[in-house]
Amino acid sequence: MTGPRSAVVVNPVKVTDLDLLRRTIVEGLATAGWPEPMWFETTPEDSGRGQATKAVEEGAELVFVSGGDGTVMAVVTALAGTDVALAVLPAGTGNLLATNLGLTSDAATGVEVALEGGRRRIDVGTVGDQCFAVMAGMGFDAEMLEGTNETAKKHLGWIAYIGGAAKALRRPSMGVVISLDGKPALRRRPRSVIVGNVGRLQGGVRLLSEADPADGKLDVAILSPRSLANWASLGWAVVRRKERVPRMETYTAERVEIRAARPQPRQLDGDLIDPGKSMSIGVRHKALLLCVPQPDSDPDLAYDSSAAEKAAEGVRAAANDAE
Secondary structure, three states: OOOOOEEEEEOOOOOOOHHHHHHHHHHHHHHOOOOOOEEEEOOOOOOOHHHHHHHHHOOOOEEEEEEOHHHHHHHHHHHOOOOOEEEEEEOOOOOHHHHHOOOOOOHHHHHHHHHHOOEEEEEEEEEOOEEEOOEEEEEHHHHHHHOOOHHHHHHHHHHHHHHHHHHHOOOOOOOEEEEEOOOOOEEEOOOEEEEEOOOEOHHHOEOOOOOOOOOOOEEEEEEOOOOHHHHHHHHHHHHOOOOOOOOEEEEEEOOEEEEEEEEEEEEEOOEEEEEEEEEEEEEEEEEEEEEOOOOOOOOOOOOOHHHHHHHOHHHHHHHHHOO
8 A cells, every 4th residue: 555645854954974864764654555755854034834734735645744842843833734744853962742752863763653553632831923742831941942052962972951051940930920711810930931731841751740631731840940950859759759749739720821021042943043021832732644653542642652663664764775
């Protein structure tokens, strides 16, 4: 049976070996009887939204995206609200959606996930005209990204964020007013407010253990540590998946409004956006059709990604034979 028509949106700057990626996708699809995909490269002016939109206009039923967080977010924005499936091929120094799918830097596993046919409609968060699949944040998390050295990221991957976190620890907490679904406002002085659709941070740490990407709600975490000891106890409780995490409040909402006294660093899906005094965040229920490891019904999108990694041996072999 001939597979669906597909396209690849790739950020060539973020891909270490573009020839290997091309062979992996083309040969992997060919072994399953799928046609060769269309190829679209991002540019400094367009990180993927325009390319993904054009792929849909040209008849793609499945779009592979290979790049970092910014590229993935741009393609998510283009595909939200369509019936075109998204398959993630991790690349770059950070890819939060790939992390939440349990995908490593092995493109063959991402191709195998698409071939296996696991499909799940998930929610997307919205900030203005941009959509995010993982999380938005204001404060410490964005400060950490802002303070992370790009050269270190290229050599160390997500571990480089530790340096950015150390710099961000020196900054003061922020005064904010948080409104959830129009209820009475919460006045807090947190270090960070994170609004998530799924729960994992870089390195696979699951911050929002109850997050369900298809429940029509966003999970809100307000982090208010006051000292290094507070940060240590908070981090230890998160790593140990404790039911109660000190210095962290959690809520769920469909609409989240955050207003700060002064401009703060902000991020969407691990990609910095312009600093601002506010964030208005909404949710589009089941707007994105995503390729996920089987079984495709578990709230944890990475439930059995290891099985896909093992099954991808045929895709790897086909790519190597074509070299």
